[in-house]
Amino acid sequence: MNQEWSVGEKETSYVLKAAIQKAGYEADKAIIRDINLQVGPGELVGLIGPNGAGKSTTVKTIMGLMPSVTGKVEIGGRHKRYAYVPEQPVYYEYFTLWEHLRLAASVFGITEAQFEAKADRLLQQFRLTEQKHHYPMSFSKGMQQKLMLIIAFLLEPDIYIVDEPFVGLDPRATSDFLTLLQSELARGAGVLMSTHVLDTAEKICQSFVLINQGSIVAQGTLDQVRRDAGCAEDAALSDCFLALT
Template sequence: MDVLTVDIKQAGYEERNPVIRDISFNVGAGELVGLIGPNGAGKSTTVKSILGLLRHVEGTIEFGGESKRYAYVPEQPVLYEYMTLWEHLQLAAAAFGLEEQVFAERANKLLDRFRLQGDRDRLPTGFSKGMQQKMMLIIGFMLEPDIYVVDEPFVGLDPRATRDFLALLEAERERGAGVLMSTHVLDTAERICNRFLLVNTGSVVAQGTLDEVRDQAGCAADAPLFDCFYALT
């Protein structure tokens, strides 16, 4: 079962001035798809189109799964100046209609996991970049959606937090959640992604498993994802 189906004919920030064209792919339940490409290739425009943040989108985006809910974890944390960490979590839970008991259990478990329990009453505007990123990950995991859209999740995370993130991601995939992850950390992407979508100059230049991407890039059978990226972009 697909939890995300994308068929974008064209999309952009201004009418009749598309930035991306012919972006079509799907994410299955329990599948992790890596969205790869150089800066300015169209990754952010693709993500914004999926999230409904662009007015000028021609095509279809369909969310599947039981709840048809998604969680978006942005590269740049979204913070409210006078709200504590716990209040940020409460706001997200209220927006998604989580019951108070469910919210408290999930939130406390995740705060413990990311070692932020002692910071729950602090203002995240004073956190380090890594702590702010952990907060955004906690919000995403707390919601337990059908599909995660994650943008550069490794930025600012220390090795231990990265391990925690990957372990939680694997648990969510076992639950049946799909993941679309945009990242430049190609060695990690190569290790954890089921399939890849490589974009350049606004269009898909390769997609599929690593073996299929190697084929499309004309790379050797044992070439790393980095070589395919270099060949295609």
């Protein structure tokens, strides 16, 4: 594997920078090629593309989870800290919701006073206070997804890497998530969000990276994506998606 992961000493103008020449499960079988993207402080970048286009591979490469990679990933920001919210919730079978939050806080050195105040507030915002001492294995998919989001928001990272966050969330939970996301962007955090919910992405993302067949086919603001797709000036993101894929 030929992969560099840098967290430099100086605060940078980006919170995530990836220059991936190629990546895959085997050295001679690249799934993605020439993926170059950057997320700045306070910027929400939408990673979009059809199923099998390479979005998940891109996210896994950024996370350092792919076995064969040629390229470089840099985490910037003040603390060089990232939080990952997977599409499929991951949890410990014999830990309660509260124990999951306490574990995450302890790993990142959050004090007990800071932890309890913020954790209680997040549980209240996502309406999970009554399930505080319950086991996530008994939760619905939406409730499990809320747990993943609460852990991420608890950590206050420099960059959020979020994979299909709307799956399983009801409209109220989606609204709560977007409200918290906006406050984190205002704080200076960046977000790379992989999603199929294009109408929402069009409303909330400052820029987009559209991947098809393992490579970037359009990148930039919605106006830039429209030009790349040869679409009208008022075309929806979904129209550009269809034109490019």
